[in-house]
Amino acid sequence: MTRLAWLRERGMGASILVAALSSAFGVVLIAATGYIGAILLADRFIGESETLAIVVGILTVLLVGVAVFVAAIVTANTFATIVAGRVRNIALMRLIGASARSQRAEVARQGLVVGVIGAFIGLLVGTAVAAAGISIGDALLDAPRAPFALVQPTLLLPAAIVAVTTWAAAWTGSRRVLSVTPLEALGGSVERAHSELVRRPGRNVAAITLFVVGGALLALGIVAGLVTPLGVVIAFLGGLLSFTGLALGAHLVMPPVLRLVGRAFGSSATARLAAENGMRHPERSSRMAIGVVMGVTLVTMFAVAIASTKAVLTATAGGELPEFMASLLDTFSVVMMALVGVSAVIAAVGLVNLLTIGVVQRRRELGLLRSLGLSNGQVRRMILFEAAHVTIAALALGLVLGVVYGWAGAQSLLGSVPVIPGGAAATLVLPALPIAPIAVVIGATAVLTLVAAVVPTRLATRVAPVEALAE
Secondary structure, eight states, X not given: XXXXXXXXXXXXXXXXXXXXXXXXXXXXXXXXXXXXXXXHHHXXXXXXXXXXXXXXXXHHHHHHHHHHHHHHHHXXXXXXXXXXXXXXXXXXXXXXXXXXXXXXXXXXXXXHHHHHHHHHHHHHHHHHHHHHHHHHHHHHHOOOOXXXXXXXXXXXXXXXXXXXXXXXXXXXXXXXXHTSOHHHHTTSOOOOOHHHHTTOHHHHHHHHXXXXXXXXXXXXXXXXXXXXXXXXXXXXXXXXXXXXXXXXXXXXXXXXXXXXHHGGGOSSHHHHHHHHHHHHSHHHHHHHHHHHHHHHHHXXXXXXXXXXXXXXXXXXXXXXXXXXXXXXXXXXXXXXXXXXXXXXXXXXXXXXXXXXXXXXXXXXXXXXXXXXXXXXXXHHHHHHHHHHHHHHHHHHHHHHHHHHHHHHHXXXXXXXXXXXXXXXXXXXXXXXXXXXXXXXXXXXXXXXXXXXXXXXXXXXXXXXXXXXXXX
């Protein structure tokens, strides 16, 4: 048990929770899309349509890809922050004779353990939730469906990806830690400064290249979607590359955006300190923001995709969508929005975890601010402002990306699929903006800001200034 004592370290429990949510998210997505596909294939017209069968298969693969991508970014960011906060302990071990290789292997092993535990819990919970959902669906829908087996080897895929991703994140995060000399690291956690990050041409060029190439593929997929539903594969690859480029270059994009948002909070001392923290710790701020960006993007993307799907299919059907198809899309929309809503929960857990770890890592800094005269109330407001900066900046960027990705997905997937036999393919349609889901996203982001700041603000004012400065 002593060998697993590190699991009690702050942030590890939340990391396991993030891994479990990511794994369960993937399992439920695979089961839900398979179940919906079984219902669609049981329909006389849809079941005989090879094109729509391909669409269902493609949709399943893409949703699994989304789940894997969510797991990769959230778990990587969370563990990278934990590793950055453990520089001092690692440096002390190196001072007493431990090699860099052994320390890096230890960090990677801990990441693998966290990933395996979380992935296994998520696999069990996700399978149970999927089984309950299928039972409820059979009772409520009362519709025939093709044979569908819930327990299948593909359910292991999200769990395996989460475990491997967490291990890889720990290994990658330890690279920066072990490049710092022990004497430099003894002062506490090590985060790169903004001036250092902008001078990394290799990573910056890769980020810009991925974003530009991804944008070009996204546009190509929309055009190809007017000919074949396989255009969505091109668009999906474009969306994946462009978002990866954005995530890779978040340290360049997010700090200036956070500073711009910070100006809206006034010029008080706490507001200015909160705004400057984003620039002083760009990697930490970017890791917090990109998780929220991903959650907002996914929820908005699916809401816009469903609304745009109706617009595309209505144009394909000659101006009026058949009633059964409209009802089916509404049901599908509810199910998908509920599933994708889990991604927002993952982002919320990640934000709370990263804010909390950040406060723990900044105990000396917060103690110094309090010794200089900042009251507990001012420290609380500073932490709240930091959370608000992250969520507002992430909300704005996520809404834009969600609208673009959602519309591109619907257009590239269904632009050439006739709703009725012999129907014409649709031309390009404008993105459809569902007001209610977007309003829910905005409201949920406001709640997330308050929730995310609760634990960090309590920690920030719990320790006396003298005690914090003595660490």
